[in-house]
Amino acid sequence: MTLKEFSNLLGLSQTTVSRALNGYPEVSEATREKVLSAAKTHGYAPNTRARALATGRAMAIGHVIPISAKHEMVNPIFADFTAGAGEVYSSNGYDMLISVVSDDSEEEAYRSFVTKRNVDGIILHAPQLDDPRIPLLNALGLPFVVHGRSSQTGAPYSWVDVNNTRAFQRATELLLDLGHKRIALLNGLEHMDFAIRRRMGYEAALHARSITPDPALMHTGEMTEAQGHDLTRALLSAPNPPTAILVSSIITATGVRRGIEELGLIMGRDVSLITHDDELSYFRNGADVPVYTATRSSVRAAGRIAAQMLLDIIAGDPGPHEHLLEAELTLGLSTGPAPRPTPHHPPDG
Template sequence: MKLKDLSDLLQLSQTTVSRALNGYPEVSEATRKRVMAAAEAHGYRPNMRARSLATGRAMAIGHVIPLASKHEMVNPVFADFIAGAGEVYSAKGYDMLISIVPDEEQARAYREFRTRGSVDGIIVHAPKVGDRRIHLLNEIEMPFVVHGRASDANEPYSWVDMNNTRAFRRATDFLLDLGHRRIALINGLENMDFAIRRRAGFQEALDARGLAPDPDLMFADEMTESYGHDTARALLARPDAPTAFLVSSIIPSIGVRRAIEELGLHMGRDISVITHDDELSYLKNGADVPVFTATRSSVREAGRRAARMLLEIIEDPDSGARQDLLEAELILGQSTGPARA
């Protein structure tokens, strides 16, 4: 079915039908619903090339992934974020363009997106301290939203983030309430903003109890299963081994659990573990009863929110910077218990 066929069926002009399908405000809500219902019933799909020409937009959103972070493409956290964002793009008629580039060519990739008009906006992933991409995107006037925040960025920008500091302070408080005093932090790379904030929450909880953070119990690296395993195995071999682990992702947490079991210990009874990011589509934290006690925040929902925010900015570019701070739940699982003497 073509636009003309749909307009003839509804006895409306092609202009009215097109504007109704594209959400123009001058079309009444009753007419818009009537047009949308008829389009759905008769399987009408708009010609996206024609729509792009009519609106002056590419009808696409860009995601630039540097080669140093290309592992993100198979990371279940990234996959869930993209799945959530993709739901919103699809509903609004937008495509997704993922570009993998050498690290030193990120600026060129963003500038080419702008000059070619191949995308209408950008989602920025994995922000770092003072992230230069924020200044660049503001400079070239490309609409963008950051998934996370960039510490020390001194200019306005829009972001969707989880309250990492509060989540990790709450998790640390929970372990302290259980009597744990030697708690190891297995964190992500600490040039990343989320990891900086998580360490801050961990240290705030210790400071509030009059406990000095032990640098020998705080680790930062890429969050792989082997990193969790090797770090935990080495720590548990020490005479002053920690009684609990606070881990920045369920992926290294699985490695921590493997190390505990290899030593004949029981997670939750001998050693406690709290993880983050356990609500992932393809890496479930148990079934009815969670395996890990966890700080839970839906990455897929963050993807939806970031996508909605970006499309709103594209529609109204003068609306100013926006922020959306998500809170994490503390979910009790089988991996925590009172500290043993």
């Protein structure tokens, strides 16, 4: 069905129908609802190329992935975020353009988007502490939203983030309430802003109970199953092992669990474990009863929020906008009271 045929069906001009479909404010709400309802009923979708010509927009949103982070493409967190964002893009007639570039070509990729005019905005992933991409995008004038925050960046920007500091503070407080005093932290790479915030929450909870954080119990690295397994084996084999482990990813948590079980210990009894799991669609934390006690936040919902925020900016809402999500602390089978110390019996005689 063409725009002309669809307009004739509704008894409206092509200009009115086009403006209603594209969200122009001069169209009344009643007319807009009439057009959108009819479009859904008759399966009408505007021609994207024609819409782009009419609006002067590319009708696409860009996501740039450096090659060093190409594992993000198969990371369930990235997949869930882009799935949520993609729902919003498609419902608004936008496409998603993912560009994988070498690390030293990332800045060039953003400049190329501006030159080619093949995207209307950018979602910025994995912000660092003082991320140079934020002032770059501000200078280029390309609308963007950051998934996360960059603590030491003074330039204005729009962002969607989870309250990582509070989430890890609450998780550590729960373990302390259960009697644990030696709590290990298996964190992400700490040049990433989220990881720094998570360590801050962990340390704040310890300091509040007059416990000095032990550097030997704090580890950073890629959040992989192997990292969780190897670090757990090393930590629990040490002379003064932790009784609880707090980890930044459910993927790491599966490795921690494997390491605990290989040592003949029982998770939740001998060693407690809390993970940040992000409510991943294809990496579920159990069914009716969660396997892991977890700080949970839907990254898919974050994708939807970030995408809508960006489309609003593109439509003329200047921002900057901020949206802070709170994580839910969910109890599972992986936590329990700190085990009692084994009594020491002096030798006979």
